[in-house]
Amino acid sequence: MSSLPMPSAPPVVQRARESFSDFVSAYRDRLTHLFGTRHDVDATGTERGVPPFVIQRFRDVDPLSVFVPQEYGGRGGPIGHGLTMLEETSYHSLPLSLIVGINGGLFLQPVVKYGTEEAKQRVLPSYVRDRKLAGLMITEPDYGSEALSMETGWRATDHDTVKIEGTKHWAGLTGWADYWLLTARPRTKDGGLRRDVDFFIADQNQPGEHVDVEELYPNLGLKMLPYGLNRVDVEVPTSSRLEPTSTGVKMMLDTLHRSRLQIPGMGMGYLRRILDDALVHARERFVGGKALLDYDQVKARLARLQSFVTGTAAMCMETAGTAGIDRDLFGDGLKANAFKTVVTDWMQEAAQSFLQLSGAQGYREDHRAGRALVDSRPYQIFEGSNDILYQQVTESVVKAMRRLKQVDLGAYLRAEPLTARAASTFGESLAFDIDWSMPQRKLVDLGKAISRIVTMEMTIELGERGYSAELVQNMLAETRAEVRSLLETYRSGGLTAVVEDTVAPDWLSRVRLAG
Known part of the structure; x- marks a missing residue:
């Protein structure tokens, strides 16, 4: 299999450099129109892919421009602007917000920070001008959490290029991305692999740089995003290699920690929307002659949802003030891991609670509660279980x-x-x-x-x-x-262990009939 059909790129829309508040307002209006009045967008809860008009209208306002410096045609701006784009997007669509996060945190930010000037001049203006999409490939079939054991390798050629070979999978936007940030380990002269890791930009529209899709996965949730198995056999310019300030491992940690610290941006809009919808449902749904909101257990659920929103707001505040690309975050593992784990646990718990409040109606694939349940679950797994x-x-x-x-x-x-x-x-x-x-x-x-x-x-x-x-x-x-x-x-003590070599439970012979 080659790749998915790429959503057609719309013509460039020249927008005035309005204030950030006006920019956010225009983006919010666009999302409200797309997800509030276009009912065919909600079909993506059961169907795969993004309707082409969604990508077009989404990129007309272009939230991804906040991740690109002004000298390369973007809006630029502090990291808090990127978090705001994530929040506004996830309020309406968690999968679409993940597309923003992948492009911003896992491609644009590392390229802006570590890319050679030649590569940035080649990639970033085109990315903004032509409304392109990009992603990052780290995970391999045999090496998920063991990223440093990856078997994709690279070697220099005799004509100022780098040859990269290997297999990657579960990269968001498989078959769609115009650019990939590929991770690979340097090969030794005898064909072995060194311990360090390097990043390379691959332009899917250039000869010899295309990553082939071998299989598309039927992912359970996040159906807007294609995932799959990819065969990497490319040759890219030497200038496409990112330049770490020390080691490639520290560059990877800096990138992943910054990305994890921005996941609360996605969590913020998502949790706000669940809380808003749950409150509306609790006010309007009557059981036993009174609104759900009048029941104490419902109040307890809603108060907990509200606490998630408050805690996530605090994480966003901290990230906005301390995680800009001007800072090295490879040593910030405690904070990054704490933020990622807690907010993603909250996201899944919020979905479970909203589904419980929604009753049978919520157990529909086209209901926000049902979609939230399957869409938020992968967040507890990707970017580190x-x-x-x-x-x-x-x-x-x-x-x-x-x-x-x-x-x-x-x-x-x-x-x-x-x-x-x-x-x-x-x-x-x-x-x-x-x-x-x-x-x-x-x-x-x-x-x-x-x-x-x-x-x-x-x-x-x-x-x-x-x-x-x-x-x-x-x-x-x-x-x-x-x-x-x-x-x-x-x-507490009492650690349990698996009892192996057991037979099928014989419970029927132990039944005592009531006299």
């Missing part, structure tokens, strides 16, 4: 504690800037010594708790900057209760 990232959160804390010769978790967290004030609100709940040899499941449990304490710290800061004190206090109360439950799970 949450289980693995939670483990890494704990390991990074344990490593720092060992270095400081500190064994008391509470004492450490009260001294750590990412958790200091939030940890102080737990009293004796955090006063215990770390088990240096804890099993993996305990690493995950503790990572969940620490990550939520990090988000509490950001929420405290959000409140100090003038955000609603009532909303902040509600978020802190909800999350504090969750953390205490996680800590209780962590401290």
Whole structure:
């Protein structure tokens, strides 16, 4: 199979350089029209791909221009502008927001930061002018979370080009992207692979640079985006190689950490929309002679959804202030992993809760609750499985504690800037010594708790900057209760294990009939 038919590129629309607020307003109006009045857009809940008119109207306003510097034809702007585009998009469509995130965080930002001037001049003006799309290929069939073990390799040729060969899969926009950022390891003279990783820009419209699609996957959710298996056998100019400031591994970590820190932008609009729709449903749906909103359990669900929105707003605030491409984020794994895991867990829990409130109607593929359930689930897997990232959160804390010769978790967290004030609100709940040899499941449990304490710290800061004190206090109360439950799970013993070589359960012979 070659590739999917690419949505046709619309003619260039020259837009005045209006203020960012006017730009956002125009984009919001466009999305409201597309997803509020065009009912055929909602068909993408059950059908695959993006209707061509959606891509055309979406790119007419061109939210992706905020990721491209003005000298290359874009709007430029701080990272907060990109987060705003993600939020506005995900309020109407989480899959479309992921398209924005892939293009912005996983292609444009690393190219702008690390690309050679020759490559940027060749790629960025065309990207904006011709309304192109782009993505990143890291994952391989045998190496998902083990990115550093990838088998795609590259070698220099004798004519100022680089030959890249390998297999990639689960890259969003498979068969659609005009540009790919390909990851590969340098080959040794004997054909082996070095430990470092390099990034290369491949232009799908240039001879010899096209990545072939071997198979398209029937992905369960996010049906707007094509995914599949790709055969990489390309030759690109040497100037297409990104230039790390130190090592390729640090460049990859910088890119992935920045991307993870921007996932709250997608979560923000998505969670706001679920909360808005759930509130409307709770006010308008009557059961037993009264509105759902009058039931205490419904109030509890809605209050928790509201706490998710508040906590995500705090993460967006932090990212906007600290994660610009002028900063190196390869050492910010604790914060990046905490943000990614917590907001994506919240997204899935919010979908489950909205589906519960919606009843049978929500269990339709064309209902927002049903679509939210399957569309948000991959967020807990891609860009690092949450289980693995939670483990890494704990390991990074344990490593720092060992270095400081500190064994008391509470004492450490009260001294750590990412958790200091939030940890102080737990009293004796955090006063215990770390088990240096804890099993993996305990690493995950503790990572969940620490990550939520990090988000509490950001929420405290959000409140100090003038955000609603009532909303902040509600978020802190909800999350504090969750953390205490996680800590209780962590401290409990009784680790279970799989009982192997068991026979089929014989329960029928053990039935006692009532007399």
